[in-house]
Amino acid sequence: MSITKYRTLKDVPREEFLAPGTSLCAGCGALLVMRLFHKALGGDVVWVNAAGCITLMATFPYTPLKSSWFYTAMASAPAGAQGIRDALDILIRKGKLDPSENLKVAVVTGDGAASDIGLQSTSGAIHRGLDFFYLCVDNEAYGNTGFQASSLSPMGSETATTKPTHLFPAGNPLPKKDLFEIWRSHRPPYVATISPSHAVDLLRKVEKALTLKGPRLFLALCPCPTGWGIEPSESVKLARLAVETGIWPLKEAIYGEVSHTHVPSKRKPVEEYLKAQRRFAHLFRPVKNEEVIAEIQKQVDDYWSKVER
């Protein structure tokens, strides 16, 4: 896309759709992403949610949203989106609902719902070409239940169910599932990774997705102060470090064609990102686990060697 409304941070729309004062944690990366995402998406939205931290955004009798909200169940937010989209379409077509009442349908879930229990319903919705947005706010664990491992938890991280012990010194032994590629393999119109540290990139991607129809899917790395063991004030810094170390590539795929929207000119060592978080502290103390750190670095280098080739 050659023309964009968003060139610098000054172009971030002023209009707020998400009011302050939710019950989410201070420094929640997901909340920041939601806020930015909604600004780009505009009004007339119904959010469809699966169980996760974000579910606590609206608790009776309050909602911080100017838009509509529908909490469904942990496994089936995309199916909930299907029902709403289909109902709006048919009611408008039958003349039972005025076209001015139409809404954009957007799913928002955490990484557990997206990559584990809700993967089946996501696959179904993408396969059917459902006209919807999917925003996965990925804090790399089941944050709302106390930070247990999900299949998007990175290798080497500590979670409540992958504590480092003398038997399992690396913490989580499993690799992070590649949800971007799982989604992309369905060949939807649009898939993108985003980060709260790169607001302009985020806004442009939503802007581009708005010109397309069908499933438009976003995977946002969302620093989690309580789960990652960082200060609330460090969320954006950590998100930026993830991009600058190359751990979190910013990219998009239009009908399956991948392009990177930000290629770090010189990637920082992953150690800088890992060291800043309590969930990786066992890789540094009491003795440095060179092997695991080197493996994480190697995975990042391998990824980028294919991109830069």
Add this chain to the structure above:
Amino acid sequence: MSKEGDKRREGGSMVLKMLTGSQAVAWAARLARVDYVPAYPITPQTEIIEILSDWIRKGEMDARFVQMESEHSLLTAAGTAAATGARVFTATSSQGLLYGFEMLYCIAGWRAPLVLVNVARALAAPITLEPDHNDVLAARDSGFLQFHAENAQEALDFVLLAYRVAEDHRVLLPAIVNIDGFHLSFTRERVELPEQSAVDEFLPEYVPVHPIKASEPVAKGIPVLIPPLYSFFKYQMHMASRNALGVFREAARAFERMFSRAYGPVEEYMLDDADTVIVMSNSFASIGKQAVKALRDEGNKVGLLKIRLFRPFPTDEIVRALRGKRCVVVIDQNISVGRGGIICPEVAEALYHLEDRPKVILPVIAGLGGKAISLEEFRHSVRVAERLASLRAGPDRPLLLFREDEEMLVESLLKTASGG
């Protein structure tokens, strides 16, 4: 059939057709002008969704059909679509109902008044295709209204009645219409198919409360973290379901005026002078009625009470039908393992405080996994109840019906299975 009904027939305001139970409920969905049919196949429900899919694809029915990837997803989509303001129909069965079970409670809590046909099929394991009612009765406490149909005509009529009751603003709860797999779903019977114009009059457009639309943002399904709020909303659902009793009676009166078929929440069959009453539901009640006739020919004063509306539970009608009777035989086509039948304790509780309660309420388990119930077994059950009554004793356990010839068959199959 009343004279008025005959006239209607002469006037051509309905058509007689030979329909299976599945075809009958598909016709009901079509006549109800449903907007949306999310579906997922499972035996023995498939005929219903195949017919609806065909009609919609040919443009004979103005609705959207979408095949989902599971019953959990189909129920989610059905619920959110109904909450958005569409009239929604779907059908499932057995394992499918249980796979989507979580969503039954959600849909009821969202107060989304869709209609779900359950084609009853016994639950695995062991896996089978034949019916009993453990599937539909598992949904007993979910908040869904439950209509249990004996034949294809009831199946069709109950879907129409279910929409009218469910969508009433005094109710706003979803409904299950149960039809037994094979015995009803695949059996062809004579059905009076109502005229579209008459159905339109009986069942006006669904007027949703707080639908999802741009001009009035809503927050639905959100957590209540304060315990009294949870209790409040559950009590609201309970009272709405109790309201459905009165709304059903109103709807049934309107239905009778229009279609000349009268439906109470229960059906009384040869009850007037009966000493012993057999309580049943669904398609096997037809076998029960035949048994009642045969037992009467043998000189027994026996009748049958069929439960049509299981949720809300029609306590008043059940009390009226059973008070003063000597014996009640409740035939449960389900089993709560370690307890007995599911319906019997509900009937017993309804009668407990009456001075003139029956002397014996005999719990009987029969027809599990589609096992036939023979005349002998009805006769035996009635005799057991009457003997207990004359001994002034109560049953100490449910009667588990199993015939000698069945036992021999099973023994020979067990021998085969063990290679002997």
